[in-house]
Amino acid sequence: MSAQIHVMKTPAETALSAEYARVKTSLPGDESVAKLRDAAFGQFEKAGLPHRRVEAWHYTDLRSMLRDVMPVSAAPLNAYVASLAKHPAFTKKAHDDIRLFLVDGVFAPEISDLASLPKGVLVRAQQGWKLAAGDLGANDSVVALNTAFMQGGVEVVVEDGAQIAAPLHIITILSDGARQSTFSRSSVSVGKGARVTIIENHHASRASAHQLNAAMSFQIGDNAEVEHVCRLAHDNVDAVDLTSLFVEVGAHASFDTFGFVDAGGLIRRQFFLRFAGEHSKAAIRGVGLLNGKQHVDTTLVVDHVAPHCESRELFRHIVDEEATGVFQGKIIVRPGAQKTDGVMKSQALLLSEASIMNNKPELEIFADDVICGHGATVGQLDEDQLFYLMARGLPKPEAEALLLEAFADEVIEMIAHEPSQEDLKRQVKLWLGARARAE
Numbered sequence: 504m505s506a507q508i509h510v511m512k513t514p515a516e517t518a519l520s521a522e523y524a525r526v527k528t529s530l531p532g533d534e535s536v537a538k539l540r541d542a543a544f545g546q547f548e549k550a551g552l553p554h555r556r557v558e559a560w561h562y563t564d565l566r567s568m569l570r571d572v573m574p575v576s577a578a579p580l581n582a583y584v585a586s587l588a589k590h591p592a593f594t595k596k597a598h599d600d601i602r603l604f605l606v607d608g609v610f611a612p613e614i615s616d617l618a619s620l621p622k623g624v625l626v627r628a629q630q631g632w633k634l635a636a637g638d639l640g641a642n643d644s645v646v647a648l649n650t651a652f653m654q655g656g657v658e659v660v661v662e663d664g665a666q667i668a669a670p671l672h673i674i675t676i677l678s679d680g681a682r683q684s685t686f687s688r689s690s691v692s693v694g695k696g697a698r699v700t701i702i703e704n705h706h707a708s709r710a711s712a713h714q715l716n717a718a719m720s721f722q723i724g725d726n727a728e729v730e731h732v733c734r735l736a737h738d739n740v741d742a743v744d745l746t747s748l749f750v751e752v753g754a755h756a757s758f759d760t761f762g763f764v765d766a767g768g769l770i771r772r773q774f775f776l777r778f779a780g781e782h783s784k785a786a787i788r789g790v791g792l793l794n795g796k797q798h799v800d801t802t803l804v805v806d807h808v809a810p811h812c813e814s815r816e817l818f819r820h821i822v823d824e825e826a827t828g829v830f831q832g833k834i835i836v837r838p839g840a841q842k843t844d845g846v847m848k849s850q851a852l853l854l855s856e857a858s859i860m861n862n863k864p865e866l867e868i869f870a871d872d873v874i875c876g877h878g879a880t881v882g883q884l885d886e887d888q889l890f891y892l893m894a895r896g897l898p899k900p901e902a903e904a905l906l907l908e909a910f911a912d913e914v915i916e917m918i919a920h921e922p923s924q925e926d927l928k929r930q931v932k933l934w935l936g937a938r939a940r941a942e
Contacts, residue, residue: 516551517836518572523651524685526575536632538726543650550644555782559643562829562861563771563800569743573714576607576683587676588614598922600672600702607678607716608687609655623665623697628655629688635722635751639775639804645745649686649718650904656689657702661703663694663724670700670920677707677715684714695724695753703733706804707742714743725753725780731760732923735932737767740795754780754809761918762789763927764799765934772802778812778840786815791928792913792934793826793858798828805847807840810870816847821907832877833865840870847877852884852910884935900942904935 512520523544530540533559552569584606601619603626604611610628620626632653640646657673677685691701707713723729735744744767752758762772774787791799805814820828830849851860862879884906892902911931918924 504768506706511804513552513566515572515617518550519648521600522572526652530652532632534890539632540651543647545648547644550642550647559802559831562831562863563798565645567799568769573682573684573712576654576678576681577684578609578654578732579606579611579678583678584611584614587611598670598867600670602672602674603657603659605655605657605673605675605687605689606821607654607676607681607683608685610657617666621665621669621670621760622665623662624667624671625660625662626671627658629658629690630678631658631690632688633717634749635690635868636777636806638751639806640747640749640773643747643773645716645771645773646718646747647939648748649688649716652686652716653688654686656687658689659691661691661693661697661699663696665694665699666696667697667699668922670702672702672704675703675705675715675717677705677713682712683717686716688718688720690720690722691729692722693727693729694725696726697724698728700730700732702920702923703731705735705737705744705746707737707739712739712741713737716745718749719748721748721758723750723752723756723758725755727753727756730760730919731758732763732918732920733761734763734927735767735770735772736765737770740768740797743769744769746773748772748774750774750776750785751779752776752783752785755782756780757784759786759919760788760924761915762913763930764789765792765930767797767799769798771800771802776804776805776814777806778809778814781809782811783918784813786817786917788815788817789819790914790931791818791820791828792911792931793828794823794938795818795826796824797826798829799826800831802829802831803833803866805832805834805845807834807836807843807845810840811842811845812840814846816916818849819859819910820849820851821854821911822851822860823854825855825857827859827861829861831863833863834875834877836866836868836870836875838869838874841872843870843873843875845873845875849879851881852907854880854883900939904939907935908932
């Protein structure tokens with residue numbers, strides 16, 4: 504006879520149970536959505552927060568790292584939303600982007616640029632909660648929490664054949680000074696032969712010690728082209744951002760996504776991408792600039808179901824002080840997905856003895872006519888290159904900054920949308936400038 508083992512709940516898990524009981528009747532959706540929520544929270548309660556023994560979370564032990572849970576945010580007050588329209592951070596448009604605002608997870612049409620929407624684009628508050636390729640994250644506790652607590656989001660539908668020149672810019676604003684958690688779920692559906700650029704920005708000030716659990720779903724039709732650029736701009740060092748991106752790519756289509764992280768506390772970006780149609784391409788790239796005690800985790804699963812598809816994954820991290828970076832990537836090639844071409848790379852520079860970078864690239868191949876490979880490197884700045892620059896009169900801090908900037912910019916320059924490319928290059932300069940001033 505064996506004794507039954509009971510795992511004690513952490514304070515965070517206990518708080519999540521109490522929060523769900525408190526808010527579940529006030530969350531949006533009909534009875535079918537309520538059942539979906541209950542099932543998802545039941546799944547979470549059974550599994551708990553992910554920990555080191557969960558392979559996909561081995562380097563980010565959320566059960567230990569998430570000490571408490573902040574109260575779920577209430578719907579934003581109309582007066583607060585209206586005040587954002589006058590906020591200097593949002594009144595100036597540097598480019599021709601069409602801004603779609605989420606305030607504490609809820610779509611705010613009154614301050615969004617809906618009047619500027621071109622023909623062929625529908626934008627509304629989220630109405631459908633299904634995730635593209637959602638089964639790839641079916642066992643993930645953070646995704647289950649997003650399903651249980653999802654408060655709102657924005658739904659974007661691009662019609663067949665629509666060629667959208669202006670980027671659609673989804674801006675998530677987290678209330679200043681509010682100690683709260685937010686759960687958003689947004690979706691982008693791109694019709695056959697359509698073309699669109701989606702920019703995302705998660706914005707929180709130094710005053711916002713926020714916890715964000717966000718999910719974004721892309722359903723990409725045959726022959727469509729989508730570029731997606733996302734920056735997580737959390738100035739508060741205690742901010743938590745758990746973001747899940749789900750993508751299903753049709754035949755003869757392309758999807759490029761780029762992620763940029765240069766601030767925040769505990770950050771996890773996880774990608775679940777499936778090739779559902781033949782002769783398609785996807786690129787998942789990113790740059791992380793880490794310092795302080797930041798913990799930034801990029802984890803991805805690329806599922807090659809259809810044959811003749813190409814995937815490219817490239818991530819670069821600069822890790823300073825006591826920060827920790829994580830890259831986990833898995834390419835799956837299913838039986839029948841012949842002529843798959845998949846390459847995954849992670850490259851990191853460590854700038855201090857206390858900085859850490861964990862890499863775990865994987866291949867699971869069940870077809871025999873494929874080209875797949877992966878690589879991971881962790882190192883320091885090249886002493887020969889530093890010596891070369893310093894011999895030509897550059898002080899060591901400037902020489903280091905020049906090499907670090909080139910390391911990051913080489914990946915940023917792969918972004919097709921030039922204004923986003925220039926914006927992120929500026930952020931690299933600002934980060935390096937702050938580092939130089941701190942030394």
